[in-house]
Amino acid sequence: MSRIQVLEERCKGCRLCVDTCPAGVLRPSGRFNRQGYEVMEADEGCTGCASCAVMCPDTAIRVYRSVRGATA
Amino acid sequence: MASAKHLHPQEAETPVFDVNPVLGERATHYCPGCHHGIAHRLVSEALYELGVADKTILVASVGCSAFAYDYFNVDSVEAPHGRACAVATGIRRARPEAVVFTYQGDGDMAAIGIGESLHAANRGEKITAVFINNTVYGMTGGQMAPTTLIGQKTTTTLHGRNFHSEGGPIRLAEIMAQLQGVAHASRCALDSVKHVKEAKKAVRRAFDVQIAGLGFGFVELLSGCPTNWRMDPVSANRRIATDMIPVFPLGVFKDVKGT
Numbered sequence: 115m116s117r118i119q120v121l122e123e124r125c126k127g128c129r130l131c132v133d134t135c136p137a138g139v140l141r142p143s144g145r146f147n148r149q150g151y152e153v154m155e156a157d158e159g160c161t162g163c164a165s166c167a168v169m170c171p172d173t174a175i176r177v178y179r180s181v182r183g184a185t186a
Numbered sequence: 187m188a189s190a191k192h193l194h195p196q197e198a199e200t201p202v203f204d205v206n207p208v209l210g211e212r213a214t215h216y217c218p219g220c221h222h223g224i225a226h227r228l229v230s231e232a233l234y235e236l237g238v239a240d241k242t243i244l245v246a247s248v249g250c251s252a253f254a255y256d257y258f259n260v261d262s263v264e265a266p267h268g269r270a271c272a273v274a275t276g277i278r279r280a281r282p283e284a285v286v287f288t289y290q291g292d293g294d295m296a297a298i299g300i301g302e303s304l305h306a307a308n309r310g311e312k313i314t315a316v317f318i319n320n321t322v323y324g325m326t327g328g329q330m331a332p333t334t335l336i337g338q339k340t341t342t343t344l345h346g347r348n349f350h351s352e353g354g355p356i357r358l359a360e361i362m363a364q365l366q367g368v369a370h371a372s373r374c375a376l377d378s379v380k381h382v383k384e385a386k387k388a389v390r391r392a393f394d395v396q397i398a399g400l401g402f403g404f405v406e407l408l409s410g411c412p413t414n415w416r417m418d419p420v421s422a423n424r425r426i427a428t429d430m431i432p433v434f435p436l437g438v439f440k441d442v443k444g445t
Contacts, residue, residue: 129418134379162202168379168383170223170224172214175203176201178202180200
């Protein structure tokens with residue numbers, strides 16, 4: 115199980131991550147940050163490939179991958 | 187780590203993407219979808235991996251990237267418009283132990299500063315130039331740059347750039363590759379994960395040749411400017427592949443190996 119964390123105050127709502135995500139789990143959240151940008155969020159199904167983080171111009175995404183065999 | 191306070195790693199999780207401490211924590215002022223942020227990250231990763239950030243001097247240019255000094259945790263100098271390579275020449279000669287790089291846009295490096303840039307490269311100054319090519323003047327409102335594509339509408343080419351009156355786009359990476367003092371000249375794009383990973387290697391290589399004393403390192407990064415292209419960020423990102431790469435072919439045009 116992998117997940118991403120969107121740092122909402124850094125996100126500018128450009129949606130390059132949404133366009134890039136191979137699993138299609140990213141989407142606009144409907145929430146707006148202090149700058150007035152609509153921030154992104156992820157559904158279940160993240161594979162931890164970090165494509166969104168590589169393409170994010172604002173380094174607003176952190177990616178975590180579960181360690182194999184570990185219990186959450 | 188610069189971002190450690192944001193992290194809440196659980197025991198079973200391992201971070202697979204994090205920013206490095208050379209990249210400052212401050213959020214950038216760039217427009218949504220601007221690729222400057224990716225370019226900043228690639229440069230900071232190269233400096234971090236090489237372990238030279240504490241002796242690196244950034245020569246910032248004029249343009250949207252004029253505030254680059256706010257976003258890197260390295261020492262910085264702001265150069266007059268177009269003169270970043272000339273300023274970097276002086277710094278590198280006065281402080282030969284330093285790692286010096288310029289970060290310039292196409293209006294800065296390919297227009298007003300093309301003389302300083304080509305001559306610094308031709309002299310083989312041991313500096314690195316990161317050249318952001320987004321085919322327009324960004325900060326001043328989207329005027330035509332030397333790299334503007336034929337037919338592209340800008341605020342100074344209202345009917346599209348016409349070769350017979352404005353000339354064609356300058357391919358700076360190929361020009362740099364012709365010069366004897368250049369040790370590395372390449373062009374990469376920042377529009378996809380694959381291209382960004384290739385760009386990371388090229389940026390690293392442009393610093394490697396400087397540190398090895400082989401000569402001038404040059405890397406051109408094709409970037410998007412959604413605001414001045416009058417496009418949404420995703421369309422602008424796609425335009426790099428559809429319109430820019432056919433005119434500005436990607437690749438390594440020169441790479442001198444050390445002996």
